[in-house]
Amino acid sequence: MVIVLFAAAAVWGTVYWKRSFQAGRQPQFYQAYFEPAVMFACGRGFLLAHPTVPAVEAFIEQRSDRLSCDEIPATTKLSDYGLYQRTWLYLELTVGVAWKVLGVSWSGMGPLFGLLFGLTIVTAYAMFRIGMNIAVSAGGAVALAVSTAHLQNLPHLRDYAKAPFTLALIGLLFAMVTGPATWRRLLTIAGIYGLILGIGYGFRTDFLAEIPVFFVVLFVFLRGAWVRTLPMKVAAASLCVAVFAAAAWPVITAVRRGGGCQWHAALLGLTDPFNDSLTIEPAPYSYGHAYSDSLVYAITTAFARRLDPGVQHIEYCSPDYDRATGRYLATLAMAFPADMAIRTLASIERILGLPLRWVDPPLEGFARTLYSVRRAVMRPLRGSGAMFAGIALVALMAADIRLGFFALFVVAYFGGYPMLQFGVRHYFHLEVLTWWGIGFLIQQSFNRVRTGAWPALQCRRAAVVCGVLAIATLVSLVTVRAVQQRRARTMFEQYIDAPSTAIASKGAAADKTIRVPVQHSPAADPYPADVVAIDADAARCGPHSSVTFVYSEPEPEFTHMVPVGGDARAGVVKLFEPVYRRFEGVRLSGGAAQCVTRIAMLSAPERIPVLLSVTLQPGWQDEPLYERRQGWRWLRR
Secondary structure, eight states: OHHHHHHHHHHHHHHHHHHHHHTTOOOOSOGGGOHHHHHHHTTSOSOEESSOOHHHHHHHTTSSSBOOGGGSOTTOOEEOTTOOGGGGHHHHHHHHHHHHHHOSBSTTOHHHHHHHHHHHHHHHHHHHTTTSOHHHHHHHHHHHHTOHHHHHHTTOHHHHTHHHHHHHHHHHHHHHHHSOOOHHHHHHHHHHHHHHHHHHHTTOGGGGGHHHHHHHHHHHSOSSOHHHHHHHHHHHHHHHHHHHHHHHHHHHHHHHHHOOOTTHHHHHTTSTHHHHHTTEEOOSEESOSSOOHHHHHHHHHHHHHHHOTTOOOOOTTSHHHHHHHHHHHHHHHHHOHHHHHHHHHHHHHHHHTSTTTOOSOSSTTSSHHHHHHHHHHHGGGTTOHHHHHHHHHHHHHHHOHHHHHHHHHHHHHHHHGGGGGOOHHHHGGGGHHHHHHHHHHHHHHHHHHHHOOOOOOOHHHHHHHHHHHHHHHHHHHHHHHHHHHHHHHHHHHHHHHSOEEEOOOTTOOTTSEEEOOOSSOTTOSSOOOEEEEEEEEGGGOOTTOEEEEEEOTTOGGGOEEEEOOOOOSSSEEEEEEEEOTTEEEEEEETTHHHHEEEEEEESOGGGOSOOOEEEEOTTGGGSOOSOEETTOGGGOO
């Protein structure tokens, strides 16, 4: 069955990839960074050319589809100067090996994608076999193979490549808790886990998220008395760490030497575009208006400057930058714990609902009959994925309390951590969790019908445990919201009470930029954040009144609009906006010129540790100062 599934899935994935490529859906996996893979494929080592070879430059910029190694002159100077791709070492080497075999070509990479797709499907099949028979497991593997979300992400190599690794790691966790805790078995699983994790880390550094889960499962959910099994657990943990370190050592040393933007992606994940992905309602504040590396860099380095006025230039993605982003993320998590909690809960619900939410075909005209049948079957079930997963968890909790808690932990962990940057490219493969739950329910129902035996499951115990967990979750959310409400109110009152200097703006024409002088030299590095403070008379603002913060080139994505109208309550709207290098001024539109009463700059913003974009409507102190999930009306307050 494994051979059949692998062969069929590899062919299916290759065919889909080629059809997608021919349809003009260009893969996106940072192809411009694959020069070392080209050199490796051509036998020139994992190096960069100085200067870049024109033919190679045209290839990696996708201006040409193919490259002949003969186009690289024998006299080309090669070195590792500027070689930051070592953090992707195993991904680049995999592509390099594929090009050695298939020829250096973008359109000829189909077999590599087919191989990865086949590995993903057989790994999922192995997961299903823990708890299901061959037929049900094969059905689950097929369901994943024809998944719309799964196939649409297949062409994006750097993101898709983590799918077989992640599923293998989850499968090993399943195997660890369902079998006997013996020395040989546990050490074997630990060694394999460390090896897969170490290799995966060379594809994506976000595999670091798979490290803590192993140790929690190892020390909490294993069979047997905790004290009796402690020595083998310690040995297994040590072996896993050792094997991971050995396998990932080239990548670890590269990250330690050159950095790896370890926390940068998580800060990007807090920006406004991901609120829509998580169906989070806008709060009175924003962590960042755009998905922009430059914006997060400016925010983070300005934060580092406030903490340490003597800090010097911080190189992007350097070890210093990793420390700064990590510290800023930790500061936000401490100040806004309720936001982190609701984003985690939203992430879990969205991921569990993924398999039955994407019902349309992955590509227009591809396998029409198959996807017509799939659509007809799944459309009535759309949106019920989380329900099936929940029923499976309750059933497992009733059958075996230990396995039930393990499954709940796995769902909470793997379903929750994608909130760090909730884009489908980061979590598409996790739909396997819901497919496993559906397969488990089918298998258990089949067993009961076939045998006619309905064992006395501990339904009452499961109901009590699940009820207690639900209440505990709700109480925890209410508690962290109360904590955040108090902290956010104190923080924003600090904004209001901060000394400021008014900017002359009377008589300013609508839709004309009002120049706002900044307090710091453009040569400052890192550039400190200045803060623009604007007061507006809510009664005089129209529904479309807005303020646009204008930046000059080359930071056009920093320019953005903030609405100040739309609230009929009388009083003053207070708007605070951190601004950075190349800020020019503000533009008042939609009647804002008639309602804005004051434009000022905070005199000493460096005294405020966390500076966010904030819009405080009249009576803001009594409004929720935390994010809320759309549709969860019972969690509005």
